[in-house]
Amino acid sequence: MDKVQQQLSKIRTLLDITFFRVLLFVLLGAILYLTMYNNVKPEKLDLKLLTVAERTIRSPITIEDKISTEKKRTEAEEQVSDVYVVKKEIAENRADLITSIFNTAVEVNAEVKTYIEELRLQAEESGDEPESVKEPSIEEKVNRMKDKLTEDVTKEISDSVFAALLNTPKEELTIAKDLTVTAINRVMSKKLPAAEVENGKKRVEEELKYTSLSNPLRNAAIDLGRYAVIQNEFFDLAATQELRHQAKESVEPVKILQGQIIVEENQLISTDIYRQLELVGLLDNKHSVKPFVGLAIIIGIILLAMYYYFHELNIKNETKQSYLLLFSLIFLLSIVLLKGISFLQQFEFSEVGYFFPAALGAMLIKILIDERLAVLWTIILAICGSIIFSEGITGTLHINMGIYIICSGLAGILFLSKQNQRTKILQAGLFVSFINLAVILSLIFLNNGHYDSVEYAFYVFAAIVSGVTSAVLTIGLLPFFEAGFGILSTMRLIELSNPNHPLLRKILTEAPGTYHHSVMVANLAESACEAIGANGLLARVGCYYHDIGKTKRPQFFIENQINIENPHDRLPPQTSKNIIIAHAIDGAELLRKHKLPREIVDIAEQHHGTTLLKFFYHKAKNNGLEVTEEEYRYPGPKAQTKEIAIIGIADSVEAAVRSMSHPTHEQIEGLVKNIIADRLQDGQLNECDLTLKELQTVANTLCETLKGIFHSRIEYPEMNKQKVN
Template sequence: MQEIIGKIRNILSLKLFTSLIFIALALLIYGVLYSNVKPETYDIELFSVAQKNIYSPKTVIDEQKTNMERDKAADDVGNVYEFKKEVGQNRIALISSIFDFIDDVKQDAQKSMKSPDPSDEAGQSSEMSLQDQLQSLKSKLTKNATEDITKYIPDSVFLALLQANTQDLSRVKSVVINQIGSVMGQKIKEEDVQSLRQVLEQRIKSLSFSEEIKNAAIELGKYAIVPNDLYSPDLTEERKQQARDSIEPEKIFQGELLAEKNQTIDKEVYRKLKLLGLLKSNPTIKPLVGLAIFVFVMIGTLYIHFFHLNIPEERKQNFLILISLILLSSLLIMKIIDLMEELDIEDLAYIFPAAMGPMLIRILLNERIAMIVAILIAACGSIIFHGSVDGTVDVEIALYILFSGLSGILFLSNQKHRLNILQAGIFVSFVNVLLLFFLVLMGDGQFSRMEYIYYILFAFASGISSAVLTIGFLPFFEAGFGILSTMKLIELSNPNHPLLKKILTEAPGTYHHSVMVANLADAACEAIGCNGLLARVGCYYHDIGKTRRPFFFIENQMNMDNPHDRLSPDASKDIIIAHATDGGNMLRKYKIPKEIIDIAEQHHGTTLLKFFYHKAKESKGKVEESDFRYPGPKPQTKEAAVISIADSVEAAVRSKTHPTPEEIKKVVHSIVQDRLQDGQFNECDITLKELEVVKRTLCETLNGIFHSRIEYPDMKRQKVKEA
């Protein structure tokens, strides 16, 4: 797998390759889900005969029928009238004003009779004639008036009232106003005006007035009677809208029989089929557009997460391809189960191994990505397993898949052994059973005992199959993508591994040294937040190259002479330096993960073999320093940098007989400073602050290893002394 990916990378740029991965993943997901959202269509024409029963695949609102019903309800609402009490008050005020003006004109006439006109030479009074009074009254009535009363009331009315005495005028005013108030106090529509005017006329005719005054009062009363229950466009429209809103939307329900077999497709049925997008001549594309949006959101979520990952682009691509394969594998299993539902086995979807994908991602990558994958798988499952659920997604199966996947991640969060995968599967099975009973009991459905047994079997099968598939797929993904998972590290740390047995039997001193360095490096790496387990396992294998010539390394020289005493500095240098490159080659031969190989080749960086360098200078005089340096590369990761320090520190402290804490601290500080000044940490991202933490942790660990012990007295002397 890695070779294929590498060849593609050589052809395409990194960014283009990443983009192609996202595009390919989007197209594959869309293709897998397409059949689950594509509506079934029928080749049917108007007035043709249905070849089979046609049911509605979903619930939709029938807008056309709904609007027809609402318009009908609005049409049934009649005109709305509003009783305006102020109309009657205004008419009374108007008639009262007429009488007031008549009284004013009569008073003016009386004043003109008492005061003679100075311009009249005869000294006679200038009495106002009846016509003058009429004109004065009409002038007052039309002045600043919104309604020209004189056009509707004949002059005879005004003349009769002008001629009436004050007592009769006061009485007729009171009568007319009372009658108008009585009539206008009730609701009057346009069609009621004439009849009410006649009622008022009959009432006034029965009064004891002269005919002229009665006629005048009747005319004024009729004029005052107008409609006060008026048509209101706003209220009418409001009532119509209320009637429209009271009509519930007409729906075509999922599962509703639209046409029976051999039934003629009339206009109404044809309209419903068209509305639902069931006609091949007029298919709906809304579900397909919705699916495209869903896939876009899925890919966008992955893209944003990978965009913020602070790792090399090549590793991002490997992770992305790995996630894509696991996600597509889960979808493929879903599709197979979905097709098996045609066997009339209800709720077979619950057998889906929902925890497989999240557990694989958790083991191979990390919890965060595993949770994202669990959410995406649950979302896809809600579409694939929607079955007969109203709408396009099944929320129940989505919850089941989501919590099943999350429970698998939760149980594996702190587990480092392959056996824990099976334990996690059992744990997931129990969670699945609880989830299924929650969904069943919440639905308050009626199920037989056999159906409950099926549910329990499906739930357990889902959890166990998740564990089995995870165990089965794990080696494939580890080998195919070169991913060094926690499980793989645990396997590599097994003392029965051929290479570790080789070190133990052929170079026991190196094996002991490696174990001691592993303890130091593990503690230091954990202290600065990097992978302590990787450092420990890397230490086990970092000196594997010494097994080619074990006795040329001092830790393996027990009761024997040092063979370097008989060799030239150049020969000794070549043997010592070779153990790093030999170790890398041996690890590659055994297909050990790249991270372990890098530690074996980088743990000495490009440091100088000072002893043989100075020995060569003493014998030769002029020597190239570069010839006595390790080939490197320098440590590229924090783990390799910590191991390089721990390796030198362990050897230096072990060479001392009874090292004190002060001596240990001095040795550790000296070695770290020497590495810094030599530029050995220039190519990794370890900080000075982290180096201080590493120094302190190494000192604490070494003090625990080399602490002073109590010297027990000789037992024979103690017995003699006691005797």
Template sequence: MKKKPKSVKMWWNEIKQHRYIKSIIVFLTAVFLYVMMLGNVIPEQLDIHLSDTAEEDIRSPITIENRQATEQLQSEAVDNVEPNYVLKQNYAETQGGRVNDIFELVIQVKKDQTTSESDSEEDEEVDEEERLEESLNSVKDALSSGTSNQLSDETIITLLETSESQLVLAKEATSNTVFEVMSEQIEAGDLQEARDKVDGLINISTVSNRLRDAMVEVGQFAIIPNYVYDRDSTERLREEASENVEPVMIREGQLLVQQGDVINNEMYAQLKLVGLLDESLNFYPYIGLGLFVMIIMGMMLYFIQESNTTVKNNNSHFLMFILVFVIVTCLMKVTSYTELINIAGVGYVVPVAAGTMLLTLLLNTRIALFSSVLYAIVGTVLYSQDGASSFNVTYGFYLLVSSLAGALFLDTSNRITRLLKAGFLVACINVIAVLTLLFIKGLQHNWIEVGSHVASAAFSGIAAAILTIGLLPFFETGFSILSVSKLIELSNPNHPLLRKILTEAPGTYHHSVVVGNLAEAACERLGENGLLARVGAYYHDVGKTKRPHFFIENQLRQDNPHDKISPQLSTTIIISHPYDGADLLREYKMPKEIVDIAEQHHGTSLLKYFYHKANQDVEQPLPESQFRYPGPKPQNKVACIVAIADSVEAAVRSMSKPTPDKIEAMVNKIIKEKLEDGQFDESEITLRELNDIALSMLETLKGTFHQRIEYPDEMKKGGKEHDDTRGNHGRDEHTNK
């Protein structure tokens, strides 16, 4: 019937240390976080239609641009930009040049016609009308279609019939008139007025009226608008106007519809734009939440991997860390719903500091500080229950400050008074944080609302301390955590095992107390857990209670029973005490760390006294293995220190008239022998740390075995009687318990 619990325990130990158990825990934690925060990120879908009356205020859950409104403003801005016109001053010269070209063309045609006539071999006179018609066609062919169409045939014929000298005079006058008129600004609407000016400016008495009319027609033809539409600059101005229009944004938390409003087209379009009316399934929030959870778990795993804590290699501690995280997350989720009731600041009652206080006591402060950041990040999402945004930065700040206070104000002592004091300090910090959030917003609050916020924050700190006190024993028991409170409880002299040692082996009890003093001081010098070393030392020799009189410190003035039995039997009795003690400690369900110290404090050291005694009268020396402890060797620094302190105390106690020099030589000798014997090979202790241990123990021993004045009675008795009380193997006890 006793084998079943043992097999179940072995099965559970195998499960805890399985290589994939941490991955499974991480996966389940990620799923838990995803489910807890899912309701806070899924967009709310409203069953609302045009002309419905809004039953509550509706705010935008996101920040998004209203493109339709922005485009409308841009279109209005473009329409408001007037067309841009520019004065083309070079048009005057250009058009004057065109006038000159027309007259030069006529002069050239006249010359060509004259040359053609003189070179003709025919003696017959050419018909004047045919000649003129031919010249007219030549001019019109040479002119562009636009020019020839606008100049009448009468005007061209008049120019062709005019002498060259008159044409030169007409050209100059017409060109100057065109330049003069074109020098002024001429818009398209003022073109006719500008052309009418030509008739008044051409006033030459030396030309015929017919030629003057032709000059006026050519001049009016050359007048064109010189204040023209600039397409490029106008488009540029319109682009700048469009770009300068600020985008119309719907801000996160912006009030879209007020309670009692009738939904119109504009409101309906805005609600649809922000996704409140989108009936299709939007996968982006689900993907975003998954990435958010991945970031949190990635941060957690990276910190655990890089931090030098027990959470890295101990799956039980990792599970405990995750369990505290889950509990705090549940607390935040539950208290987040209190924001839905109409009590100002009630959400601040969340005792988030309980998580960091538990981790500070159960693991260490560094893990608790890191957890504060995780709680704040997760809380920003969990407390967005009644907000338009998916992240509530206000509560994130409060959760960060509160949880940091819980880790920083709690030292390694977890006495109830200290926990309550830490809770009071956390409450004070919470109140300051809440007042900071209220005042920094600049909002007007009445004293009732402020009082409600302050009361909630103060309650949070006190509740965190009470919750820590209530949950701590469950974690210590369930995960076999050797916390400070547990160690203090185990160090109580009224503990059944300590009373057993005191009553059945008083010499061993005194020896254990001194070993505890030595080990605690040495551990604190190295930065190790001094309280663990002290308590471990108290119980390290509990196995001697099985046969207390076989150990020198419990014999007083009795006969030494080892003198009546063989060295092999004595060895068996002596060697069994670490393992008898370990079994007894397990029977009392003592923490594993204490059991390990009891089992490892002799390692595989040799019982030199009985080994040499057994080999005195034999021809073939017996092997050392028969006189060595079976181990294991000390596995950590605390066990090493307790082992050294055990041997040092026994050796120094067996010395007659110990002096500082003798004590120092003995301590160095013991450490050197254990080092050479390989007793420290399986721990990570260094030579420098061994030197620090020796110095620490020397300081402690000087206070314990200080030199005393010898009184007359003591001088008469002498030191021999003092030595005889320890039996014939007392001096070898520092290596052979």
């Protein structure tokens, strides 16, 4: 394991250089591209017209079949019948025309009568016989009547009709007119296309044939009725074109859908099928580069998102490079699993992808790094999974698989968001299994799938295997990643805080005063770290172990000197100094021996920094010894992180306040400020990134916590007992 850590340390050092960091992302991109290359590579089919297909062929894309679309639109257009419209005004006009003809006959008769009367009056005045005036002949009357009518009418109607009208009295003409107009209106109220005009004329004739009119007048009325009936239904070109346009537009474009079967196995490749194969690019795809460009673009987006996330990550470079390397390994592990499981699709296991432990990478990254990166990772894996599990159809996306991976990964992340114990991982796997099953069923129902009980059992089994495998692999891989990368996860910290840990039990049994002191310092340090956004849990757990070195000589430390004499009173200051300083060195060695995380070792080694043991230094000076401050300082190093610096301050503050009797709030505040000022003046905080503003927040938090611990008690006056008589 040490060799592995050395190799990883060398790689982390290289990743500090931008060139090698970019090179890592390029390598990841190349691996992704090669992994998904076959999934986007267009199929090359050797198909010939009018031959039998050797296998079922599906469309790799969705595309409009314009020829079929146009054919369907033409068929829809041809199915629209011609539009004809009935012009009702024609019936009115024809009835008015016949009425005018009858009225003209009456008018001509009236004019002739008036004219004859005038001639007879003139004859009487001139002494001639009135009877000598002769009436105009029927031919003259007909001519007079024709002069009053239009040429179109006179051409179509014979003179005998006019003569019959002129020879009929007015009262009988009125009856004939009414009968004729009524017959015309009745017939022409219905549509009369050109082919039905003759039938309409016959219907008018039939209605007038059996009237009580005199024979000549009846014949004249029949002729006029037949003349009046004409076509009243006409072809409407504009309306017909509009309906045909609407029918054409209502036809949806005919599309060949992605995954749609174009030709089945043993089916003849007809001209239409051959055209569709050519349309979707299965006949001439040797020079198609679009799928490869599309794959390169999506991989580029994935790599940019990953690079941006790590570039903006505000942590130490060493930790950042560890996270990047760890992320890359989990990334490659998941991609290899994806690709490996996808190979089983060749054996007709089309839904084998549901066995993939989709929550594995998400839970590992959530535990080892952080939740935001785990979510980003889940999205990236879903994109890759939807391409790799493309149901054997090149250039397609398995959307169901993408949804499945996202839901499964997010389920694992959400369950572990507040669960920081390793034992909860298996519970997370069971929760993921339940979510997997719910997602699979929802996808089946959305697609209106119909499956038998065996197939449903398969899906249940796949969902459970995916979730449980994710948990089991996470539990199995977690220790290797933690040890190999020196990552101190939240779960690891929770485990180290267990009072049953051998080292904590050692402190409790061998140095109980130190144990109590460590717990008090942990409370102070945790609240102060959380107040400035530092790792409060790391501070608490580190405090539990920071004085583990005191277990070597517990009686030499004041918190363990209960009812015993202080041994330092009998020792020279040089010896006392060596014993006190040794607890930091001994503690670090003991922690390394038990393979505790480096962060915990650093806390034990650095929490005193290079501070001066003032008591023993001044004791040596008072004894007349020639000593320097450097001899009475801790070897260090100084605090390198915010957490260690705060633990050092909290350690001094707790010891100082505990030595005070009945401390007041003002005394506590003054003590905290003096200790922080002394640390600043002594340069103990020079190598960590604590700001003055954060130090002020730390001071306020420590004061508030200490006031809660050493609160003033209310003294109740002793009540005098009164004797009851």
